[in-house]
Amino acid sequence: MSDSEDVLATAAAWRAAGEPVAIATVVETWGSSPRPAGSRLAVSASGRLAGSVSGGCIEGAVADAAKQTMTSGTPQLLDFGISDERAWEVGLACGGKLKVFVEKLS
C-alpha cells in the first residue's frame, strides 16, 4: 500500500514544518466503497489534503472531523453509510458503507 505510505510521508512533512495535522484511515468497508481499508487522508490545519478515503464523497466531512481532532487530541471513529443521514447529506451515493478512524499526528 505504497500510496497510503506516501500520504504518511506528506503528513510528516507538514507536521515537521509546524502545522497541526490529523490522519484519517478507512478501517472497514461494506458494499461498493471506492477505497479499501487502509486508505489514508491527511488533513492539515490550513486545510491541505493528501490522499483519499473515498471517491471524494466524504472527504469534506472527514476534514471537518479531522480539524476537531487536531484541536482536542481525541481520536474519532466515524461511520458513513446510506442508512446514515449525515452520510447521505455528504453524498456517499455509491451505496457503500465505511468506518473512518481519525487521529492527531502528535
Place this chain on the structure above:
Amino acid sequence: MTPEVLAALEAAKAAKRPVALLTRLSDGAQHLWPDTEVAPPLAEAAAKALAEDAAANLTLDGQAWFIHPHNPALRLIVVGAVHIAQALVPMALAAGYAVTVVDPRRAWATAERFPGITLIHEWTDDAVAALAPDARTAVVTLTHDPKLDDPALEAALTSDCFYIGALGSRRTHAKRVARLTEAGHSAEAIARIHAPVGLNIEAVTAPEIALSILAEVVATRRGAALARRPALAA
C-alpha cells in the same frame, strides 16, 4: 499517532521491512508488529494481514483493533533499457513499484535516459538472480535480443516472481519457447511467461505498449480474469 510510531514506520519502510500497525480504535493506542510484542491473537492477525497484504479488523477482550499492513513496495525489474522501458518506468513508479533497469549495454542504460533509476550493467542472468525476485516482484524483458532476454527469463523462471513478461511477437515467442524447452524448462514453467507481453489493447506507440504491460502486471497481481490467457498454440 505519536512521533515515535511515525518514525518507526518510516524506518521500516526505508529498510524495506514489512510491519503491521495495530490501532486500538477506542483510544488510538498503537503498536508496531513485530517490533513490539503483542497478544498472540493480534500477532497472528498481523502476520496474516502482511501475508495477504490486506487490512483487517479484530476484536480482542471487547476491544476493536485495526490491523494495517505496511509491506515494502512491489518491485519491477525491467530488462532492456529500450524506448518502451523509458515509457514503462515512470508509469510503474506512479503505480507504486520500486523499479530497477537491467542492461549490460551501457549506451542504453544511462542516467540521462533513466534519471534517478537504479541501473544494473551486469549480464542479465547474474543481474536478475542477484536481485532475487520474490512473490512481490515482476520481471519484464524488453531487449528483443535472445542473448539478453533468455538468460534473464531463465533466472526469472527459477524464482517466485508473480509476473514474467517478454516482448516479442507470437513467432518470436514460439522460437523462445523452443529454446527454453531445449534448455530444460518444463512447459508448465514456460507457460508462466506472458508473451506477447501486455494486455491486448492494440497498443502501437511505446507509451501505449508500456501501459498494456503495466495493466497486465496489475491484473496479474490482483487476480483479474483479464490476466489469464490460453496457452499459446505455437
